[in-house]
Amino acid sequence: MDKNTLAEYLHSLDLNSTVMESECPYNYDPMRSERKCSFDQPYREIDGFCNNIKYPFRGSSNYPAQRFIPADYGDGLNEPRRSVKGEELPNARIISNAVLQTNPKNHSTVTNMMMIFGLLMDHEVAFASSPTGFMFGNVKCCNTGSAKLHPxxxxxxxxxxxxxxxxxxxTCMEVVRSLPAIDTDCPRNQNNDVTSYIDGSPIYGSTIEVNNRLRAFSRGELKVQQNSLNPRLKTLMPIANISTTNQCEMRRKAGPYKCFAAGDARANENSLLIVFHTLFFREHNRIAQSLQKINPRWNDERLYQESRRILIAEIQHICFKEFIPILLGQSNLEKFGLGLKNTGYFVGYNQEVDASVDHGFVTAAFRFGHSLIKNGFDCIELLRGREQGVPSYNEWREFCGLLRYRNWDDMRNHIIPSAIDGMRATYENVDDVDIFIGGVAEIVLRKNGAKESDGILGPTFSCIIGNQYKNFRYGDxxxxxxxxxxxxxxxFTPRQLQEIRKVRLSRVICDNSYTIDSISRNVFIKPDFE
Structure with missing residues (x-):
């Protein structure tokens, strides 16, 4: 039986009491809970539970990601995607060197803020369960001295x-597969450890345990530490203990390294990301202090929840007002219904819309930021997509209603010429091309000659991201x-909503930084192009 036939009929099989029961549980919901949903709930749950009253676990943390199109595994169940001939796909590093290193794209109009805010938004909605790190130990795959590798x-x-x-x-890089989800579906799926909603989870966490470690439980504020260099300067995020994050554990054994505690374990990945976390930590406390002055009778819980609600609204507004329009362009805002209202309320919420993240969005399309910085590890995204059963570039083109390439010549006028040459040299068939490779190499749509009008991404990535962000808005x-x-x-009242609509990332930076006398109104665009 071929893999397509297997996938088609698998869901009709009762696997109870068979050897496959533990791998593909039949009609099993691991998320059963005694927790109840209520319309009267005034604030978001920290783990996303009951955002959707009809489907309470949708988009919640530790819940399986969704798929816009069916998974494509080599064996139909679990093994990484294979070529159309059933053979192993070309080495991801060789493809990266042949295609991505020759990519001449030049996003000269945008600043590094696009890349780092995009990374924060990636951490906002996605984190695949991993067996590596402090809690699980390290799975070694290179130089093990054993012919049999860890599964x-x-x-x-x-x-x-x-x-x-x-x-x-x-000669080898450690790459470990994401942990499989215990899901009602088979083939293999993966959990999302954070909430899929844009709800400030990098700041507040996606579990009550993490959230409690971050709260000061006083005046509605988050914990902070004084700046050791100068106590008169603005506060910093608190120092993490071992149980809070695994990001610095390996380094800590070799020296006095200290991690910052945040709602997301990846907060310490790089210095720019730490800066963004610090800005939003400070913004929460700035809001809480302002609310306390206006409402002196509010207790800590009310101050905290109202401050959190406002900060989440600010993040959502910045994302859709400043970031997404540059990324996708005006035509895609209209196509996917992403344009924000200038007055009044949004009436598009639909409980049937699933806001859970899609695998193609997580492993490929929203990794666009790698094209904004120096290439080097793009090969990991080629490989991660295969590992999670993400279908080929051509399959995604078809999903988006775009031309499906029959041969390499069909790519002309759609793909950067040097990238076509690299693909032809490494892939045997156009149907083998990985979505990350094809999406990154697409030519950006243009109007009026050389003037860019449709964002900084090609049509396939724009389609995947547009669909996902539509779900984030319409399903929240x-x-x-x-x-x-x-x-x-x-x-929010209409008056409160109008105040939120005034927020820009530049305002958040100015309110929570030192000695900044002036800044671009839109920090995502270089001043010469505003």
Whole structure:
């Protein structure tokens, strides 16, 4: 039986009492709970539970991601995607060197803020369960001295003459598969450890345990520490203990490294990301202090929840007002219904819309930020998509209603010419091309000659991201523009909503930074192009 036939009929099979029961549980919901939903709930649950009253676990943390199109595994169940001939796909590092290193794209109009805010938004909605890190130990896949690898290993071998790694005699990179979800579906799926909603989870966490460690439980504020260099300067995020984050554990053994505590374990990945976390931590406390002055009778819980609600609204507004229009362009805003209202309330909420993140969005399309910085590890995204059963570039083109390429010549006028040459040299068939490779190499749509009018992405990535962000907005019961009519019991008033609509990322930076005398109104665009 081929993999397509297997996938088609698998759901009709009762696997109870068979050896496959534990791998593909039949009619089993691991998320059963005694928790009940209520329309009168005034604030979001920290784990996203009951955002959707009809489907209470949708979009919640530790819940399986969704798929816009069916998974494509080599064996139909679990193994990484294979070529149309059933053979192993080309080495991801070789493809990266052949295609991405020759990519001449130049996003000269945008600042580094696009890349780092995009990373924050990626952490906002997606984090695949992993067996690595402090809690699980490290799964070793390279130089193990054993012919039999750990079943979660998916190591990447480098050719000896690799232009970069060859000079350091590095021939292998540790790549470990995401943990499979205990799901009602088979083939293999993966959990999302954070909430899929845009709800400030990098700041507040996606579990009550993490959230409680971050709260000061006084005046509605988050915990902070004084700046050790100068106590008169603005506060910093608190220092993490071992149980809070695994980001710095390996380094801590070799020296006095200290991690910042945040709602997301990846907050310490790089210095720019730490800056963004710090800005929003400070913004929460700035809001809480202002609310306390206006409402001195409010207790800590009320101050905290109202401050959190306002900060989430600010993040949603910045994302859709400043970030997404640059990313997708005006035509895609209209196509996917992403344009924000200037006055009044949004009336598009639909409980049938699933706001859970899609695998193609997480592993490929929203990794667009890698094209804004120096290439080097793009091969990991080629490989991660295969590992999670993400279908090929051509399959996504068809999903988006775009031309499906029959041969390499069909790519002309759609793909950067040097990238076509690289694909032709590494892939045997156009149907084998990985979605990340094809999406990154697409030519950006243009109008009026050389003037860009449709954002900074090609049509396939724009389609995937547009569909996902439409779900984030239309499937979020607590979306900041929603009103009280049979959706939520505690909405912003029209006057409050108009104040939120004034927020820009530049304002957040100015209010929570030192000695900044002036700044661009839109920090995502270089001043010469505003």
């Amino acid at each position: 979660l290993c998916m190591k990447m071998d480098f050719p000896e003459d690799d232009a970069f790694f060859g000079q350091y005699k590095v 019961r607590f979306w900041y523009e929603n009103d009280n009519s049979n959706i939520i019991s505690h909405a």
